[in-house]
Amino acid sequence: MGKNKISAILEKELVIALGCTEPVAIALAAATAKSYVTGQIEEINVKASGNIIKNAKSVGIPGMTAKGLDFAAALGALSGDPNQQLKVLNGLTIEDERMAIKLIEEGKVTAGQADTTKRLYIEVIVRTDKQYSRAIISDNHTNITLIEVDGKAVYRGGCENIGIQTDEEELEALTINEIYEWVLQADLTELALVKRSIELNRMIGMEGLSGNYGLNVGKTIKENVKKGILSDDIATSAMSLAAAGSDARMAGSILPVMANTGSGNQGIAVTLPVVAAAEKLQVSEEKMIRAVALSHLITIHIKSKFGRLSALCGVTAAGMGASGAIVYLLEGGLQQIKAAIQNTIGNVTGMICDGAKAGCAMKVSTCSNVAVQSALLALNHQEIQSTDGFIHDDVEKSIESFCKLGNEGTRQTDELILKLMMEK
Structure with a gap:
């Protein structure tokens, strides 16, 4: 194998990440979905594969005291920057945490297990007072395979069944x-x-x-x-x-x-x-x-x-x-x-x-x-x-x-x- 190929593998597989990658991936899906709609958030629904739930349920989120799938999704939708990928939760404040917890206390965030055979699967629906969107991440923590707005696909991408980023x-x-x-x-x-x-x-x-x-x-x-x-x-x-x-x-x-x-x-x-x-x-x-x-x-x-x-x-x-x-x-x-x-x-x-x-x-x-x-x-x-x-x-x-x-x-x-x- 040529040296450039191995260098490329390192470049693809060594990525700077802030926070455990499972709740971060949930936040990324939520932030992505929210970025496609306007208005006040009325509902966030998260569905994830069992392995994602297992790794996002109890782990800490950088700078925060609360935990859980619902909290990660609320943070992502309210304050996350999807352009930051695995650093989507960079720069959060106590006020961001307070707003996310408030959204959960108001019963506007739900989370459950997705009906999927995939080990890495996240689906987040964000509904506002004006429209709704859906974002899906599968097979890889940053692999967005679908974005929908009001039921219409606006983006289809990613790669199915990829284990890691490298070809x-x-x-x-x-x-x-x-x-x-x-x-x-x-x-x-x-x-x-x-x-x-x-x-x-x-x-x-x-x-x-x-x-x-x-x-x-x-x-x-x-x-x-x-x-x-x-x-x-x-x-x-x-x-x-x-x-x-x-x-x-x-x-x-x-x-x-x-x-x-x-x-x-x-x-x-x-x-x-x-x-x-x-x-x-x-x-x-x-x-x-x-x-x-x-x-x-x-x-x-x-x-x-x-x-x-x-x-x-x-x-x-x-x-x-x-x-x-x-x-x-x-x-x-x-x-x-x-x-x-x-x-x-x-x-x-x-x-x-x-x-x-x-x-x-x-x-x-x-x-x-x-x-x-x-x-x-x-x-x-x-x-x-x-x-x-x-x-x-x-x-x-x-x-x-x-x-x-x-x-x-x-x-x-x-x-x-x-x-x-x-x-x-």
């Missing part, structure tokens, strides 16, 4: 081998977006360590290192910084992050364990940037087969990317990178996704620890064998099996998780 043919040639070779020889100018991901995501990690967010998973780990209860090593550094970033993001920090394949939390889990390890090892900035690029691309490669939303936690894929990158930081070669990915697949594959919320930081911490552990085992020439579970001799086949499990083997689990969440 399928661009991904067909993407393998661990080619990713590794490209990362080693890429000019640093081609990795500017990767460097930016380090800067943005490290900033929210430090915010989580210094502030009071969610479960304070990262901060608690750091404090116990200071007490001497935990060791001050690569694993705890990776766990602490990455979990702190997730703590802050899931609790509604106003800081933006660099998302990976549509997920900000995944972007954090791809970058920060690697950044923490690089800083602990005191490697050069160039080596750290190349390591993080490797982590991003391995995860994009896996997610291109895995899909954006699943009953399995997407941070597990980020852990696979991070494990390979940590091997690279520790001077390991291609075969050891593959072994680390295999070890991570064999360890965290069964981790389920029960929605975006404060507890995600614990899963980020777990996968960061596994990334380090898997890397160290690989560097010691220890690799899960093909006689174990669904692991193959070929890492690419192991990735395919992992993705099949996420796509085909967990639909009933996904439905049950949502049912259990909604019954509370």
Whole structure:
């Protein structure tokens, strides 16, 4: 694969996002629908797929105290700028929150589950005293496929059934081998977006360590290192910084992050364990940037087969990317990178996704620890064998099996998780 194609993949899949992408996507659909009508809002109706509901129900929204699908839609319709895409909720104020809550209290906002087989589907209808509009987002958090005004389609677009932004043919040639070779020889100018991901995501990690967010998973780990209860090593550094970033993001920090394949939390889990390890090892900035690029691309490669939303936690894929990158930081070669990915697949594959919320930081911490552990085992020439579970001799086949499990083997689990969440 040519270097320009891989650069293009990074440009499409690394996107700055403000807030968890599921409620942000709802806000984007609502803001888009509202932008096509005039008059005072009388009703907002949201319908979303189960996976969207699962991830938007309890997660924090940047700078706000309220949560939920109805709140995200009200914010988007009242104050969102659809031209900002995943930064649609940038610059919100307390007054914006007050107005959104008032709209909900007046009974003007409803939300429910859409009758769809799609895992990522959002439909928002905005009715005013003059007209009504409908906007649909499907398959991708910014993929607007339909806009209607008074029942008449004014826009049809987007792409059906796309897993990620990159064209399928661009991904067909993407393998661990080619990713590794490209990362080693890429000019640093081609990795500017990767460097930016380090800067943005490290900033929210430090915010989580210094502030009071969610479960304070990262901060608690750091404090116990200071007490001497935990060791001050690569694993705890990776766990602490990455979990702190997730703590802050899931609790509604106003800081933006660099998302990976549509997920900000995944972007954090791809970058920060690697950044923490690089800083602990005191490697050069160039080596750290190349390591993080490797982590991003391995995860994009896996997610291109895995899909954006699943009953399995997407941070597990980020852990696979991070494990390979940590091997690279520790001077390991291609075969050891593959072994680390295999070890991570064999360890965290069964981790389920029960929605975006404060507890995600614990899963980020777990996968960061596994990334380090898997890397160290690989560097010691220890690799899960093909006689174990669904692991193959070929890492690419192991990735395919992992993705099949996420796509085909967990639909009933996904439905049950949502049912259990909604019954509370």
